[in-house]
Amino acid sequence: MLQKSDSLYLQTVIVSLLHGQMNPKQRCLFRLSILTIYCFSFFFHHWTLVSASNASAPYPPTDEILLDTGSSGNSTGDDGRPWSGDNGSKFAPSPQSKEATLADPRSAIGVPYSTARFSRSRFTYTFPVTDGPKFVRLYFYPTSYSELEGSKALFSVSSGPYTLLANFSGYLTAEGPNNASREFCINVKKEDQVLHVTFTPSSSNDSYAFVNGIEIFSMPLNLYYAAEDREVPYVGQTTNYPIESSTALETVYRLNVGGPSIKATDDSGLFRVWSIDDDYVKGESAPNLSPPGVRIKYTQDTPAYVAPQEVYLTSRSLGRNRVRNRQNNLTWILPVDLGFMYLVRLHFCETNPKIVDVSDRQFTIYIDRQMVDNAFDVIALSKGNSIPVFKDYAVRIESTGSKC
Known part of the structure; x- marks a missing residue:
């Protein structure tokens, strides 16, 4: 011993x-x-x-989606992973929301943070996926988009019956103009095989919701x-x-x-x-x-x-x-x-x-x-x-x- x-x-x-x-x-x-x-x-x-x-x-993932929201075509992140834009894609949100590109892309940290999807109204992404547990990763870069101030972004994010984020402020979470991300685990039922991610602005008149990137990645069952x-x-x-x-x-x-x-x-x-x-x-x-x-x-x-x-x-x-x-x-x-x-x-x-x-x-x-x-x-x-x-x-x- x-x-x-x-x-x-x-x-x-x-x-x-x-x-x-x-x-x-x-x-x-x-x-x-x-x-x-x-x-x-x-x-x-x-x-x-x-x-x-x-x-x-x-581990071989059955689902791997990297969505560069607010952009078109394909791009590559700083880590070498391929991202796809949501403009005109099968993952485009409903109802249609606005997209924005940073006025100074150098102030961002690269894909997916240089573009964003934003709206003063609720919008939803729908992802056809296989059943089973998934990582859902959301990426945020709080800054001013078009006429919208970064500090006015206040919203909730839900997926099915789950409230993932409530009264979320990316600006406060990132402690100023820095990127932030959130990671969740959600189990998709066999009878569903679809994953909805909904962004809902706060009820105040000047609030809006935004997201820079969404990642869906399947994980092992256990x-x-x-x-x-x-x-x-x-x-x-x-x-x-x-x-x-x-x-x-x-x-x-x-x-x-x-x-x-x-x-x-x-x-x-x-x-x-x-x-x-x-x-x-x-x-x-x-x-x-x-x-x-x-x-x-x-x-x-x-x-x-x-x-x-x-x-x-x-x-x-x-x-x-x-x-x-x-x-x-x-x-x-x-x-x-x-x-x-x-x-x-x-x-x-x-x-x-x-x-x-x-x-x-x-x-x-x-x-x-x-x-x-x-x-x-x-x-x-x-x-x-x-x-x-x-x-x-x-x-x-x-x-x-x-x-x-």
Whole structure:
């Protein structure tokens, strides 16, 4: 067994909003803490995908739509991905809305941000797609379009029964004239095979809605959903929380702990963006790299498209001081909105070659100041070294009480 002086590690964090009852948006500090037991190491990862095919095979999407709204013809984004304009295409919105090109395209960040679709009235995009879960990514560049001021853009976005964004201000979200994006997960029913995305301006007379780009990308069935509804531990409750096929999710955070940000094109096939965790981790910790030569052993339960290898090879550490580790936690504080359910997915991968047996390394996990695992053991869950695994939790951030 490893001596009790080892360090504590964390790798990645994913927090997703479970769309349901919409409450007034207040802000709360969501806490995620890791406390070592016997000062063993810990690895944390974000959301996962599962495949029934070869574990190393890339995921072949059944639907991949990149719509450059407000433009005509084809164009290429800065990342090399091909985008299609919506003018005159089968995806053109209904009723017809206006398109705009930035007066100074150099002020934008390239496709799809140099053109926009906007209107003072409601407009809807209709996408024929296959059934199953999809990523829906919306891209916004808040600026003035024609006679419309960027600060006047205030609108809601819906898809079927789901309100994806309510009273959304791209200008405030991007904190001024910068680009912003939002990512959602929606499961399309077999009897529908169509995805509607509707933009509705606020009721004030001078408000309008706009969008610069829309991306529809299919995902593996078992990324969040399953053929049958599944349940995950419900923080603070004795019962589990169901993740149903009718559940929609919004990505709130996807953090690569201890490592650099990862661009969509450097992801493992699903074009996700991974952010650094520097702004959220509290207390003293140091980034760590796995030992040289470590090879991540993907499995059928956690295939290669779950996350790029770079995610699993970086972490944070409290160091090897046994006394100090027993007195400190690794804590991430994430601002979230009150009154919502959140899905927290933690990914783990033990890469220390000295840790191969159950109980070699254990730690305690707290979510929102509540203990969810008092002796978490990566090897017990993964059945081996360098094998990635994940654990899901559902937590409700209340508008009252002492949790915030």
